[in-house]
Amino acid sequence: MIWGGYQIAPFKGIFTAQPNIGESWEISSVPGHESVAVERGIIGDVDLGLNLPQLIDKYKGLLVGDRVYKKFGNKFPLLVKFIDSRQDLSVQVHPDDKLAMERHGCMGKTEMWYVLKADVGAKIYSGLKKPITPEEYERLATEPITNNQSPITNPFLDVIATHESHQGDLYFLPAGRLHAIGAGNFLVEIQESSDITYRVYDFGRVDAAGKPRELHIEQAKEAIDYQVWPEYRTSYDSTKPNSELIHCPYFTVNRVVVQVAAEVDLHTDSFVVVVCLWGEANINGIRVKQGETLLVPASENVLYIFGNATFLTATM
Numbered sequence: 001m002i003w004g005g006y007q008i009a010p011f012k013g014i015f016t017a018q019p020n021i022g023e024s025w026e027i028s029s030v031p032g033h034e035s036v037a038v039e040r041g042i043i044g045d046v047d048l049g050l051n052l053p054q055l056i057d058k059y060k061g062l063l064v065g066d067r068v069y070k071k072f073g074n075k076f077p078l079l080v081k082f083i084d085s086r087q088d089l090s091v092q093v094h095p096d097d098k099l100a101m102e103r104h105g106c107m108g109k110t111e112m113w114y115v116l117k118a119d120v121g122a123k124i125y126s127g128l129k130k131p132i133t134p135e136e137y138e139r140l141a142t143e144p145i146t147n148n149q150s151p152i153t154n155p156f157l158d159v160i161a162t163h164e165s166h167q168g169d170l171y172f173l174p175a176g177r178l179h180a181i182g183a184g185n186f187l188v189e190i191q192e193s194s195d196i197t198y199r200v201y202d203f204g205r206v207d208a209a210g211k212p213r214e215l216h217i218e219q220a221k222e223a224i225d226y227q228v229w230p231e232y233r234t235s236y237d238s239t240k241p242n243s244e245l246i247h248c249p250y251f252t253v254n255r256v257v258v259q260v261a262a263e264v265d266l267h268t269d270s271f272v273v274v275v276c277l278w279g280e281a282n283i284n285g286i287r288v289k290q291g292e293t294l295l296v297p298a299s300e301n302v303l304y305i306f307g308n309a310t311f312l313t314a315t316m
Contacts, residue, residue, distance in 0.1 A: 013291060030195050038303060043148075064076065064271045065271060078273060080293060083185075091199070091201040093178050095175060110248065114312060116277060121164075141155075190246075241258070256279060256305075257309075273293065275311055
């Protein structure tokens with residue numbers, strides 16, 4: 001990514017000379033970007049090399065849960081990423097399920113961010129700090145960009161709520177909320193399995209070919225939630241070893257801290273995605289370390305954990 005940084009590969013313990021890595025898609029069934037089963041240390045592993053839709057087709061409710069399989073079939077409902085922003089990302093918005101289905105034949109995109117690291121002065125942009133009309137939005141989005149100031153000013157800064165970013169911060173981003181990840185943030189994103197993004201402002205940047213990236217000003221106009229909300233950062237109890245961070249119709253996310261051993265029952269009949277943020281542990285017989293992500297089947301979704309680590313868990 002033109003805005004990508006350098007933190008994802010070392011965080012995951014991967015050596016690469018590839019610059020500007022913006023994202024690592026940890027769990028995905030997005031066509032063309034499907035996760036693939038890797039070596040688990042099982043002799044004659046019959047699942048090795050199968051992609052996620054193939055695994056769901058093979059195991060159905062045993063893998064994702066009967067309720068999830070009935071609703072989504074072979075399409076995995078979540079997309080889980082690490083994101084590293086060396087520069088400000090574009091100001092954007094995502095459509096809700098209704099609008100996305102009408103326009104694109106797919107799910108919309110409600111998401112959440114959990115900040116792993118933040119540089120001093122890093123910002124998160126989320127929500128409106130004062131009300132605007134669709135017509136005012138369109139004026140902001142089409143305002144000519146002038147290069148007589150350095151850096152280029154962002155016309156949305158007067159209306160988008162700006163937040164100082166810190167390690168452990170949590171943001172829930174329902175579909176329709178204008179948002180942007182500011183420079184200097186390294187975070188986990190958990191979202192509906194959709195790659196539909198309407199970009200409304202991109203700081204006048206150009207791509208590798210020297211062309212401005214596509215904007216979606218008119219498409220976004222109908223998708224935006226123009227309501228001002230009192231708070232955009234989500235609070236949670238960071239002192240608890242198992243804290244529920246987000247509970248919404250699309251996913252439930254917990255933060256789990258384990259020292260030595262723990263049994264974690266999330267009381268769900270679906271799969272559990274486990275993202276290791278720090279440390280190393282054994283989960284249901286599988287070794288996982290910082291930067292790695294597991295998909296735990298619905299058929300064994302009580303987590304028996306031995307080690308010293310911090311995780312995010314995502315389920316439905």
